[in-house]
Amino acid sequence: MTDGATVPTVTHVSGRGVPIRGDDIDTDQILPARFLKETTFEAMGEYAFHDQRRDDDGAIHGDHPLDRHPDGEVLVVNDNFGCGSSREHAPQALQRWGVDGIVGESFAEIFHDNCTSLGIPVATAPHDTIARLQEYVEANPETVVELDVENERVSYDDTVVEVTISDSMREALVEGRWDTTELLRSNMESVERVHESLSPTQR
Amino acid sequence: MSERTLYDKVWDRHRVATLPNGQDQLFVSLHLIHEVTSPQAFSMLSERGLDVAYPDRTVAVADHIAPTTVEGRERPLADETAETMLATIEENVAAAGITYYGLDSSEQGITHVVAPELGLTQPGMVVACGDSHTATHGALGAIGIGIGTSQIRDVFASGCIAAEKRAVRRVDLEGDVDEWVSAKDLMLRLLADLGVDGGVGFVYEYGGSAVERLDVEERLALCNMSIEGGARSGYVEPDETTVEYLRGREHVPHGEAFEALAEDWLSFASDDDAVYDDHVTVDVDGLAPMVTWGTNPGQAVEITEPVPDPATLPPGDREAAADAIDHVGVTPGESMQGTPVDVAFIGTCTNGRVSDFERAARVLEGRTVHPDVRALAVPGSQRVKRELEASGVADVFVDAGWEWRESGCSLCIGMNGDVIYDDELCVSASNRNYVGRQGSKQGRTVLASPATVAAAAVEGELVDVREVVG
Numbered sequence: 001m002t003d004g005a006t007v008p009t010v011t012h013v014s015g016r017g018v019p020i021r022g023d024d025i026d027t028d029q030i031l032p033a034r035f036l037k038e039t040t041f042e043a044m045g046e047y048a049f050h051d052q053r054r055d056d057d058g059a060i061h062g063d064h065p066l067d068r069h070p071d072g073e074v075l076v077v078n079d080n081f082g083c084g085s086s087r088e089h090a091p092q093a094l095q096r097w098g099v100d101g102i103v104g105e106s107f108a109e110i111f112h113d114n115c116t117s118l119g120i121p122v123a124t125a126p127h128d129t130i131a132r133l134q135e136y137v138e139a140n141p142e143t144v145v146e147l148d149v150e151n152e153r154v155s156y157d158d159t160v161v162e163v164t165i166s167d168s169m170r171e172a173l174v175e176g177r178w179d180t181t182e183l184l185r186s187n188m189e190s191v192e193r194v195h196e197s198l199s200p201t202q203r
Numbered sequence: 204m205s206e207r208t209l210y211d212k213v214w215d216r217h218r219v220a221t222l223p224n225g226q227d228q229l230f231v232s233l234h235l236i237h238e239v240t241s242p243q244a245f246s247m248l249s250e251r252g253l254d255v256a257y258p259d260r261t262v263a264v265a266d267h268i269a270p271t272t273v274e275g276r277e278r279p280l281a282d283e284t285a286e287t288m289l290a291t292i293e294e295n296v297a298a299a300g301i302t303y304y305g306l307d308s309s310e311q312g313i314t315h316v317v318a319p320e321l322g323l324t325q326p327g328m329v330v331a332c333g334d335s336h337t338a339t340h341g342a343l344g345a346i347g348i349g350i351g352t353s354q355i356r357d358v359f360a361s362g363c364i365a366a367e368k369r370a371v372r373r374v375d376l377e378g379d380v381d382e383w384v385s386a387k388d389l390m391l392r393l394l395a396d397l398g399v400d401g402g403v404g405f406v407y408e409y410g411g412s413a414v415e416r417l418d419v420e421e422r423l424a425l426c427n428m429s430i431e432g433g434a435r436s437g438y439v440e441p442d443e444t445t446v447e448y449l450r451g452r453e454h455v456p457h458g459e460a461f462e463a464l465a466e467d468w469l470s471f472a473s474d475d476d477a478v479y480d481d482h483v484t485v486d487v488d489g490l491a492p493m494v495t496w497g498t499n500p501g502q503a504v505e506i507t508e509p510v511p512d513p514a515t516l517p518p519g520d521r522e523a524a525a526d527a528i529d530h531v532g533v534t535p536g537e538s539m540q541g542t543p544v545d546v547a548f549i550g551t552c553t554n555g556r557v558s559d560f561e562r563a564a565r566v567l568e569g570r571t572v573h574p575d576v577r578a579l580a581v582p583g584s585q586r587v588k589r590e591l592e593a594s595g596v597a598d599v600f601v602d603a604g605w606e607w608r609e610s611g612c613s614l615c616i617g618m619n620g621d622v623i624y625d626d627e628l629c630v631s632a633s634n635r636n637y638v639g640r641q642g643s644k645q646g647r648t649v650l651a652s653p654a655t656v657a658a659a660a661v662e663g664e665l666v667d668v669r670e671v672v673g
C-alpha cells in the first residue's frame with residue numbers, strides 16, 4: 001500500500017472451514033523459527049505449519065488439516081491460539097496460505113493484534129460452539145463458513161451462532177482503519193509535545 | 204479499571220491521543236530493534252516514502268542469528284540467509300542514523316540484556332521491541348511491550364503504537380526461599396499455578412517479600428517470562444535497588460542530574476492507595492528448584508515433586524499434558540530426578556547475565572561435566588562475557604568442560620546453527636520448551652535455573668542442585 005491509498009474495509013469474510021484442533025498452538029508450530037531468516041514475507045505461505053505437515057524426509061503426508069482442506073479460508077481453532085513469540089510471520093504465513101479469518105475459543109494477544117494489522121478478523125466463541133463447528137466442517141468440507149464481522153455472527157448452512165470480536169478490531173476492520181500508520185501520523189504535533197516532555201535516552 | 208499504579212502513571216505520561224477505534228496512541232520512549240523482525244518493517248516504511256521519526260530513540264542489535272564462535276563471526280557468514288539479514292540491518296540503520304551494536308561491536312548482545320546493562324532502559328519508560336520478551340524491561344519499572352512487524356513500522360513512522368490499556372493484576376510472591384532457588388524457579392511456580400494463558404488481558408505487577416529481595420538481574424529474569432504466562436507486560440516497581448543498579452551506567456547522567464532523575468524514577472512506583480483490577484498471592488515459602496516436564500513453560504513441577512498424572516488435571520489440560528508426557532518421555536507419578544541429560548545450556552535474555560553465570564560457577568567449582576553431556580555457556584552480551592572473563596568465572600566453566608562462546612540467542616531458538624539433534628534432551632536456562640524450539644522436532648527441552656542446569660551438566664541427569672552443593 002502506498003501513502004494515501006485507502007484502506008479496504010473488512011465487513012465479512014467467507015470460505016470453506018479448516019478445523020485445527022488443540023489448545024495453546026504456538027507460533028513455533030504455525031511458523032517454525034528457522035523460516036524467520038528470510039527478510040521478506042513473500043514465501044511464508046509455503047511454511048505454514050511446516051513441520052506438522054511433513055514427514056521426517058520432508059514430504060507432505062497429507063494428514064494435516066491444511067492439507068485435508070486445501071481450499072479452506074476460515075480456520076476454526078481452540079484455546080490460546082497463536083501463543084508464543086511476537087512474530088508477525090505466523091499470521092502472515094496463514095494469510096498467504098489463504099486464510100481470511102479465524103474463529104476460535106481464544107487467542108494470544110500479540111497474535112490478535114498482528115491479525116488486526118493484517119486485516120484478518122479473529123472471532124471468539126465458547127468451547128461447545130467451536131467444537132460443533134469443527135465437527136461440522138470436518139464432516140462437510142464443502143460448506144462455506146461466513147464470518148460477519150460487523151454483526152459478530154458466524155453462519156454455516158442452516159446454523160447461525162453469535163461470536164465475539166474485540167471492539168477495537170471490529171471498529172478498525174469495519175471502518176477501514178486497520179492501517180494504523182496513517183492514523184498515528186495524523187497526530188504528529190501532539191506526538192512531538194509528548195516527546196519533548198520526556199528525558200532523552202542516549203547521552 | 205486500575206488507578207495510580209505504575210502502569211497508569213507510565214501510560215498517562217506517554218499517551219498522545221485516543222484514536223477513533225478507542226485505542227490509545229502511545230509514545231514509545233525506547234524502540235529496540237533486531238535483525239530478524241525489522242527488515243520487513245523498514246521495507247514497508249520505504250514503500251511509503253517515510254523516514255524513521257525518532258532515530259535517537261531507536262537502538263539496534265544483532266542477536267538471533269549471531270554465530271557464537273569467533274571463526275563463525277567472520278564475514279561473510281557461512282549461512283547465506285543470515286548474512287543477508289545482517290547486511291540488510293546494516294544498510295537500514297546506516298541510512299536511518301540508528302545506533303547499532305553489530306557482530307563486531309564490544310556491546311553486541313541480546314537486546315533485552317544490552318539495553319538494561321547500558322542504562323538505556325530506565326524507570327517510567329515505554330519500551331517497545333519486535334520481540335515477545337520485551338516485558339523483561341519491566342524489571343526496571345518500565346513498561347515493555349512486544350510488538351509485531353506492522354507495529355514496528357508504526358513506531359518507525361510516528362514514534363508511537365496504537366495500543367489498548369490492559370487490566371493490572373498485582374502478583375505477590377510471598378515467603379522465604381533457599382539461596383539455590385532463583386527468580387526462574389519463582390516464575391516457573393507462578394506459570395504452573397496460573398497456566399500459560401492465565402495472564403491474557405493483564406499486565407503483571409510483581410511484588411511481595413520474595414520479589415522485593417531480588418536484585419535487578421533476578422527481576423529481569425522474572426519479568427522476562429511474563430509472556431509465557433500470557434501477560435504482555437510485567438514489571439517490578441522501582442526502588443533503591445533499581446536506582447543503585449542504574450547508577451554509573453553508560454546512558455544515565457552523572458552527579459546531580461542523576462539524583463534528580465532518580466527521584467522522578469521512584470515517583471513511578473504505584474501509590475499506596477493504587478487500585479488494581481485483580482490480585483493474586485502465591486505462597487513460595489520453602490519452594491524447591493523447579494523444572495518443566497512438558498512442552499509448555501507452565502508444565503512445571505518442583506524437582507522433588509512427581510510429574511502429574513494427566514487424569515488429575517483440569518479436563519482442558521489433559522490432552523496437551525498426555526501429548527507432552529509422550530513427547531518428553533517422562534513418567535507420571537515419578538519425579539524428574541534421574542532423567543538423563545544430553546545437552547546443558549546457560550544463556551539467553553532470561554538467564555544470560557553475570558549473576559546467572561556466577562551462581563552456576565559456584566556449582567561447577569571443582570567439578571567436571573559428565574562425559575555424556577555437551578555443555579554450552581553463551582553470555583547474553585559481550586559485556587557480560589568480558590566481565591566473567593575478568594573475574595575468573597569463565598575459567599571455572601572452561602575448566603569444568605563447558606564450551607565458552609560469544610554472545611547471542613544461540614540455542615534458545617536455534618537460528619544461528621547452535622541446535623540440538625534428534626531426540627536429545629536439553630536442560631536449558633531459556634524461557635521456552637515448545638516442540639522444535641531448539642532446532643529438532645524430536646528434541647526435548649527442560650527449563651530450569653542456571654544452578655539446576657549446572658548441576659545436571661555435572662551429574663548427567665536432572666538432580667536437586669541443593670544436594671549437589673550440599
Ligand code: SF4
Binds near residue numbers: 334336553611615634
Ligand atoms: S534469547 Fe531467546 S527469547 Fe530471548 S530474544 Fe533471543 S531468541 Fe528471544
